[in-house]
Amino acid sequence: MNSDIQQALQHSFDRFTHRPEWLVLATVIGDYLDQHPATDKIGNLFPGSWIQHNFGIWIGHPEAAAILMKLQGADTPRPMTHDLMATIFDELEMPVLVEIADRMREAKAAPVIGAMRPERARLLTTELARHRAARSRQPGAEAPAAERAAPDRPPG
Secondary structure (H helix, E strand, O other): OOHHHHHHHHHHHHHHHOOHHHOOOOOOHHHHHHHOOOOOOOOOOOOOOOHHHOOOOOOOHHHHHHHHHHHOOOOOOOOOHHHHHHHHHHHOOHHHHHHHHHHOOHHHHHHHHHHOOHHHHHHHHHHHHHHHHHHHHOOOOOOOHHHHOOOOOOOO
16 A cells, blocks of 8 residues: 555544544444334324335335346246236237226236237227227216226225
């Protein structure tokens, strides 16, 4: 090591070790909490960037790994739920499929449609749009609960 750099580092080290107000005590969170127990509770914690503001929805390591593998073009070790649903959707008759997709929340339907065979996904999207347009022209027609629900709250 260059002697100038070594002297500068030694000088800085000496300054820190001789100035107690500059010292920082390193600790781990468990030790800190043992020494400073909680005195209050959090009444309401708003999960701002969590999925639909719901701590009950969690993407775990297997799902995250499967998503990464899919993005990299590798096969997942087991099929994901939306892949299984897409396989079923690819085989359903279109009128039945349109009724099912119409009742699904868009956030749930999107990954399934994305995993379907492209030609079936295009056809479903077209037929679903026609179905919803026809329904909206009917007097007194009401959208399915999935469409009426607030985007951050499940229906019901």
